[in-house]
Amino acid sequence: DNAAATKYGVGRPATETELKAWDIDVRPDFKGLPKGSGTIDQGADIWDSTCASCHGSFGESNSVFTPLVGGTTLDDIVTGRVAALTGGGQPSRTTLMKVPTVSTLWDYIHRAMPWDNPKSLEPDEVYAVLAYLLNLAEIVPSDFTLSNENIAQVQEKMPNRNGMKSWEGLWKVDGKPDTGNVICTSDCVTADQPSSTLPPQARNTHGDLAAQMRIVGPVRGVNTQAPALS
């Protein structure tokens, strides 16, 4: 009989079954991770039938979302830093270039994927399909069975595991800003010209702007189907 219940008397204790149903989050320390395992072969079947239509056969597609796999090297797996993030070679930042913790992927696939049928995968299936993705990125070998027992070791091979830092400046209310400005009111230093102007073709990429603004008032939307006003 808790003190709280005495105060407002609303709500009721959650049952074990209810907690089991909803308390599904998995933390980086693997708190919340259910037991289970899955092979890459099993994962490949699930992937092909359930995931590939959106993410591509090798997680490379960017037709419905940015690629999941790509841009990481065996070297990154050693260093835990994805080198391509500093070079400019890779066209986009793939999921495996960014995500530092394997728990994140397990948790997210389990709660949200496949996108059009979320929460349909059993834990073993999540292990399997995640193993398949990790193998695509050469983080685990092709005969690997991912399980709750060995996932902590896989964590030690995540390519970008050392590539993130918690940034208190924007976390704590009194965090220290890393940028800023000073109030200057007259004859302030400023560039003579804009460093960037809207590319002419971008003027019309969002359609006729006249149709996106109020028809009366101090200013009007410009008909961007026509050339710029002169």
Added chain:
Amino acid sequence: DNAAATKYGVGRPATETELKAWDIDVRPDFKGLPKGSGTIDQGADIWDSTCASCHGSFGESNSVFTPLVGGTTLDDIVTGRVAALTGGGQPSRTTLMKVPTVSTLWDYIHRAMPWDNPKSLEPDEVYAVLAYLLNLAEIVPSDFTLSNENIAQVQEKMPNRNGMKSWEGLWKVDGKPDTGNVICTSDCVTADQPSSTLPPQARNTHGDLAAQMRIVGPVRGVNTQAPALS
């Protein structure tokens, strides 16, 4: 060239014709009243064709609005106070029991009546139909011609011309309140019973209240098609 135009440079001077079109208000001192006249006979024709359908042949109808005419006496015309407002005999307060200034009626009929075709009456027509109404209330005789020349004399016969006072208490921001209360916080004087409770039949006059309130929350609408909860 006014000072204001220099400041913002928006807007433009109104023309004489524009002022004539819109500056149509008529004040109690008859400022704004256009020249013209109309007889009760003319007014009766207009009334029967244009007004009676809503207000009744004698301005007595309350089917689309409270009655315009009724409840005033020849005595009221002498005193300028409508006696029925203090007695309880008259079922409703008619327009002519209340309106102290004849300008009000001229102005309003001209701007807003007939209700479904407002601003369709010419000044002469307004004089005529107003004369008709005033005659119904026995304020002017049946051979009367109302005009801008004699309307000030008619004002002297308005039955409730002395029945209103301007109330500064609710006009000026620092007006003196005529009611109020004091903050009492414990053991305050109060009646034991409500002086009035919602009549049982009124519980259902507004339909099913359950259908008028949110379906979740701390309180719910009561199904007032059913008897009161017990």
Added chain:
Amino acid sequence: ATGPTLAASAQQAVGDPMILEPRPWSTKLGYPVAFKPYGQPSPFEANLQRRQSPGLTQTTQASVSFAPLQGFFGIITPSGLHFERHHQGWVDVDPEQHRLMVNGMVEEAKVYTMDDLMRLPSVSRIHFIECGANTGMEWGNAAVPTVQYTHGMLSCCEFTGVPLKVLLDDCGADIKNAQFVLAEGNDGSSMTRTISMEAALDDVLVAWGMNGEMLRPENGYPLRLVVPGVQGVSWVKWLRRIEVGDKPWNSKDEASHYVDMMPDGIHRQYTSIQECKSVITSPSGGQALMGKGFYNVSGLAWSGRGKIKQVDVSFDAGRNWKTARLETPVLDKCLTRFNIDWVWDGSPVILQSRATDSTGFVQPRYRQLREVRGTRSTYHNNAIQSWQVAQSGEVFNVQMD
């Protein structure tokens, strides 16, 4: 020992199907963004509508629709549920065709387009608007069942517009000799109302904005007068003209309506200001409490003379009072939301709220109001509202003297 209690606790040990059986919304892909380019409330909220009070008016165009205060939170009125009061119906004005004329005791009468007006320095402020006839049906006795009908001619929005003073200055108004302005609408009734020059120079706005967007057509699109603290009928909608003058106009709604009849048969005119008032909106009439226990009693307080200073709530028909929490911001001539904890023990009880404003004015009891104004003055009923909670939990509208 075998019975519903045990069965219930066995079921409890398993749990709530709403948790155990995944709901469709958590196992499907939802709707796209901009599916509704202009969004709507959930269909589950459809009960909350503006409604007429049956029998109150003879027509639907010279009538009022009441705002469902029983369902509101905070102080902002959703624009779609703003109360309506029209005298000749509402109209759909083309803003490009709309004009504002300023004339009378000015150096130069002027005409403005919406484009002109919206170029001028504007301000934005949150204010309540209350019809002078709000709670009018209750002058004689408890007459209507819910707070929608007792107090629903009340709304509160953020308004944006140009101060009327800017326009008066722009036309060179003769502020020394003029004491009044006339505001005139552009609907069928071309509603006219006299406004005091005191207000006109203080905080009156010629407004086009309401809650961040343009006024709704029912509320005067594209232009209405905002007269903070003053009864709604003076907030002339579809505003087309301002005249500066030295005498009041005694327009129809200042000479036949919006006049308060005193017990001696004399009517008070130019009773503009809405004095300090409050009402508990939850729980309120026509609702039922869902059993004993803790409740957050919530309501609204406002004053046409300034800010709300304090709201007290009584749970015993006015014998004892406790001071409620006021939500912030507490603004001038604006609704203030109050909340107070309450544990209902299941016995019959009468709830009241009593507001005090920054002038020190305390909201009157019915007896105090009627002693001065009788029971037939129609307008400006700001008496303390009482809600009677029956043992059943059903809440009734009652009046305490």
Added chain:
Amino acid sequence: ATGPTLAASAQQAVGDPMILEPRPWSTKLGYPVAFKPYGQPSPFEANLQRRQSPGLTQTTQASVSFAPLQGFFGIITPSGLHFERHHQGWVDVDPEQHRLMVNGMVEEAKVYTMDDLMRLPSVSRIHFIECGANTGMEWGNAAVPTVQYTHGMLSCCEFTGVPLKVLLDDCGADIKNAQFVLAEGNDGSSMTRTISMEAALDDVLVAWGMNGEMLRPENGYPLRLVVPGVQGVSWVKWLRRIEVGDKPWNSKDEASHYVDMMPDGIHRQYTSIQECKSVITSPSGGQALMGKGFYNVSGLAWSGRGKIKQVDVSFDAGRNWKTARLETPVLDKCLTRFNIDWVWDGSPVILQSRATDSTGFVQPRYRQLREVRGTRSTYHNNAIQSWQVAQSGEVFNVQMD
């Protein structure tokens, strides 16, 4: 001497047909009250809609619709035009079927219905919500044409709900040892986000009310977390669970998105707070000024760390600055509307606004931001926005270093 000038002045002597020829709305009976039980904007306002930015996202359910800031007044966002950001589409949750669970480091894990929650002591407060990715398309260069797309992942509403602290207390949360809470939604993605205990105990709300009515479905009906000052993705919608814990969760949107990449390739995580920022909304990109002369330049300023203290506006690309008027109320972690007079002489000019918050932080220039954060960090672009007015009056999005 005969020509258009004379003709125009002759016509002027007669007047404007909009005044001389009575408009239909002033010569007809209008629509009845409650014609629309839930009202809508005027059809003349139809241009103002939430819109997607073409090409920004690959799907419409993991996407964003931008609020048309160019048309807003004051600080309140009309609920129908609140920006949207969904990760798995928006859903229509039945409030009777909705549950909130609180578990983790608590004495007793509990389940609440909406009825339970709405009985608890609630508060109402006006706060902005800004997506961490707002202005994200502009990190590298001026990319999109209007303020709807540069800054439209921004809205501001009055929210009503129970402080999260009340629920944490009700469940006996171990506040000493726990440093974080997890918030989880009930949509397809069951979005999870880590919230700092500092915020949870301060001003976070478990909210059901938005602008006086229930939340809109797109914004989390019937329950969302309100985390003042913090990026929108943390304001978990369709909220179903709160877990109290001693470590952050590194959820998908804390480990793959909403992480800010620095020039050295390191990503910053848990970058929650939206720092001080401002933008001029009128005039703004894609608009044209209607000729020389007086304008009321208007915009919005906000800070996730407190109140807005001052907004300065430059009409010469940042060389000289004037302090703008701030509309009241100026509230904590809330939009503040600023206005400033301006006379446009018809020559090309660049407009900027620069906000300062109550901590003394001054909104940075692009150069200052990029010196630290580079150009590929996607989130938290709060640089000074520049609008270039061409001689033609057309306004273009440009960036000043």
